[in-house]
Amino acid sequence: MRSAHTVEQVRAAEAELMARLPEGTLMQRAATGLAVAISNFLGGTYGARVVLLIGSGDNGGDALYAGAQLARRGAQVTAVLLSTKTHQAGLDALKTAGGQAIPAAASAGVSGGVVREIAGADVVVDGIVGIGGRPGLRPEALAVVQVAEEYGVPIVAVDTPSGVDVDTGETPEPHVNAAFTVTFGTHKICHFVDPAATACGPVHLVDIGLDLPPAEVQALQAADIKALYPVPRGESDKYSRGVVGLMVGSTQYPGAAVIATAGALAGPVGMVRYIGPDAVASAVREAHPEVVGDGRVQAWTIGSGLGDELDIPRIRELLDAEEPVVLDADGLKALDDAGDHVDVLITPHAGELSRLLGVDRATVEAERLKYARLAAERFDVTVLLKGATTVIASPDGEVRVNTNATPWLATAGAGDVLAGLCGALLAGGLTPLDAASVGAYLHAAAANLASDGAPITAITVAQALPEATRRLLS
């Protein structure tokens, strides 16, 4: 399990540990991890050209001490000072190790010397701000970051890419886009939640020995997903394994029914029932002869591709009934904030969530964590908000993210596979939060297998689900 803590939680844990250790110990641990990560990225340090962008706080201190270590190993290190205030001991260490420091600004804009240093660098280290930073970059910081971008020099973010909102993952202002990020002690929320997560690139975690409380946001990993997956036992039969009912697809969108069924059949259930127009049911049975008709189920998937053929009163009946429900796509129009919906998992993308909440799509995209949480609370449901990183929020406030997807998964019908699979996981006995977590993880794992760097279709994602599950469970 990967955990993301808030700035407040990190500060408290750091203070507690710092009180017990000699001064500077934590920063040295952080700087050593940072220097190793940069050295690995460069494939060695001797002769490498490293530029450090240094702000006023301890984030700059980390970068300066790491720069000193790299300089001692033969790198040519230049610190560009962005503030009149600089971590003095770090700066002294860099200079002692043979590094140099220059101010960022000339009378107008970035000095020619700084531009030359950045243009010739192998890597730029962003020590502008970390967890003490407010969103956005001051003009002089923005100007040097833009020089690095212009010359295509990769930027390594120290702790967090400067300019992002660390506790929300929002990026309302200009910020660093990192090639990768090296963080300390624990992940921060911006490492997991888009749009900031994308700005972090891959995140390396350096252990500095913090003792942390329960995390605000969690990202389940293979071992966690494996532990949750409902594996049949010797005494299992097709009913006890769970039966999922699918109320999906329409004469307008028959493909959605076929695709969602493929997702459900690749889940841990003993049987899949399809309920829908005769012509669509025939298409489903032609593609999947195992599928049967109406009867008792342990969970429902409702909504994918229903189009205009939406029986809102019937859907509301099922939402209020005992069996858990995955509510997807057009089915979301039946959701109201009245009934008891704790067993309901909704699977919107940002556009669908924006309609549900009456805000525009761009706002939901910009504040994904906030709106996933808000919908979970307002409708008393678990929310799986789809996207490059998936945010899962439960009505009791628990939040998980899924980060293993490939952009190739952004293909028509992929959401139908996910809805079918999540319904099967609910029928297999998982809670909505766990079904969403396992579903999002396996869906993305299957997409990675199916794609391997090439385009995929929704059906090939569904077909790769058994192999993704086999690799998980083996």
Ligand SMILES: NC(=O)C1=CN([C@@H]2O[C@H](COP(=O)(O)OP(=O)(O)OC[C@H]3O[C@@H](n4cnc5c(N)ncnc54)[C@H](O)[C@@H]3O)[C@@H](O)[C@H]2O)[C@@H](O)CC1
């Ligand atoms: N506290 C600790 O024990 C440790 C801290 N570490 C490092 O220390 C960092 C936190 O250091 P600080 O608390 O000094 O804070 P930062 O270095 O993140 O920020 C420093 C100062 O920058 C100014 N600032 C805020 N937003 C800005 C903006 N948008 N543009 C320009 N300046 C801005 C503020 O005055 C802020 O206090 C962590 O992110 C991590 O890198 C690590 O060394 C590990 C140990």
Ligand SMILES: Nc1ncnc2c1ncn2[C@@H]1O[C@H](COP(=O)(O)OP(=O)(O)O)[C@@H](O)[C@H]1O
């Ligand atoms: N950029 C991306 N990177 C990774 N996964 C993505 C990206 N964009 C979308 N996805 C995933 O692809 C799937 C698309 O589902 P959805 O938008 O419902 O499509 P459809 O309605 O056509 O089935 C979701 O699981 C979503 O999380």
Ligand SMILES: [K+]
């Ligand atoms: K930073």
